[in-house]
Amino acid sequence: MGAVENSIDREDRIPKEAKEILESLATKWENVADSTALQVIQLKGAMTNEVFQIKWPTSTGEVSRKVLVRIYGEGVGVFFDRDNEIRTFEYMSKNGQGPRLLGRFPNGRIEEFIHARTLSASDLRDPDISALIATKMKEFHDLEMPGPKDVILWGRLRNWLSTAKRLCSPEEANAFQLDSIEKEISILEKELSVPNQRIGFCHNDLQYGNIMIEEESKSITIIDYEYASYNPIAFDIANHFCEMAADYHTDTPHILDYSKYPGLEERKRFVYTYLSSSGNQLSDKEVEQLVQDVENYTLADHLFWGLWGIISEHVNDIDFDYMEYARQRFQQYWRTKPSLLDSVRSSPETRTDGKQKDTPKVLSKQPSFFKKLQKYFSLTKTKA
Structure with a gap:
């Protein structure tokens, strides 16, 4: 990895x-x-x-x-x-x-x-390599794995939240507003579980270190299946896009740079390659819908890896600033949630009966969240 x-x-x-x-x-x-x-x-x-x-x-x-x-x-x-x-x-x-x-x-x-060569962070932005990844990801998602084909994302998030609460100090739990995350998970499950969404066998951790390329044949191999399961394929693609903000081989591997998150045209190109790799005729609407679904699932991805970071801080002794990584993931969740959920609620795909969906209230104001995190991290750094 x-x-x-x-x-x-x-x-x-x-x-x-x-x-x-x-x-x-x-x-x-x-x-x-x-x-x-x-x-x-x-x-x-x-x-x-x-x-x-x-x-x-x-x-x-x-x-x-x-x-x-x-x-x-x-x-x-x-x-x-x-x-x-x-x-x-x-x-x-x-x-x-x-x-x-x-x-x-x-x-x-x-x-x-x-x-074969393990990819680097910059490889994910190479259009040729990115196209190979998109095609390989589609092949991966289409695998017929033995066992049930149930979506595990929401259950896993709730299990991880329970574990994070158990491991955290009261100060940590308060700083990350863990008491409100159960409601956030429920909101996302309700809003993102749109009709006819594509479910496939997902890797769920498709960062550059889990992708290898054989230079001569340009063959892509996906490795490390620890988190793999059936899930909405939009979640897996969202995770891959979010990983473009990371470079785990710097002196500060925990720092994320969201200016490196792929732009709209780059995301469209990836999704078009992904969908067209099976040889089917595509409409612009299909591409645009999956691009939007992927963008919405970045919210679930931020909670997923934010909770992972909090738990890892308490169970793993690998030299990595898991808590700071988690802080950035939660911060990005609260920063992007209002605009992304607004787009979900205004989409005609969100209901099958033609009625407008109820709009859940925003549960947490961003400024208070940032203040709590800032206060918590300034205190922990002072103690260190």
Whole structure:
């Protein structure tokens, strides 16, 4: 996930059970000089797990085979069902959609190393690469996964909210106005669940670090399925657009720059490529409707990753300012909510009976929210 090489050898981070599997794998490869001599390179940019590239010295002097070791982050089981994620991983690899699973140990797994380049933040803005991503995303959404095909977004948001409230101090809960978020989730579920919306198997975390490209063939591979589930496809595209504001490989990986959020023409181009990749004839209305649906689902995405950030601060020891990340996500939610929900309510697609929908009251005024967050963060920084 979002990985680039860090040259520091971290063999001490590889559990004994993982080393045994690695050594067993390496003994089957003819050119490995010493199966116990692991060369461990930590990959930077992961925010849920620790990820390591493993290779070995060879008898012929050539580069040995490489594998990935993924060590699950402490406490991240609150976000997803690990057994479901493994089943998804295995299903995807069997269908040629990702790396093969080479082994499992109690707190992680070993994966095939994909000989492709992980995208960078700037790659998402490259029109050619963006078109490849749009086409691959459509293919991903069309996968027929085993099991129920129920939308899990709203239930997951409520579960995460409950967990965030349990983990937070009263000051944190007050600063993020967590008591009002249940009502916000209900408003979004009511407003965004429009008739005939497209449901598909969504990745739900399509940031640049989870997308790889093979340079010669221009083949795109989507990796890391921890958050994958059936959801409105507009939510998945919204998440991808929101991730364009992030660069997790800077000195301040938690800082979001929403000036990098794609403009209307860029969003239209992505959606047009996505919809047309299946070969169907498109109308302008179809494209415009999905573009608007995607924009509306950015609200759900901000709550999704805002709550993720709050919980991660309490359960994960990876070096990342989760609380500041959460603050920016919630801030963007309150900033964009009034205009986006107004557009939903004025849309003829929001009701099937021709009547005007009831307009829920705005539950929180932006200035008070910003003041609370500003006060909370100034106090925490003073204490630090």
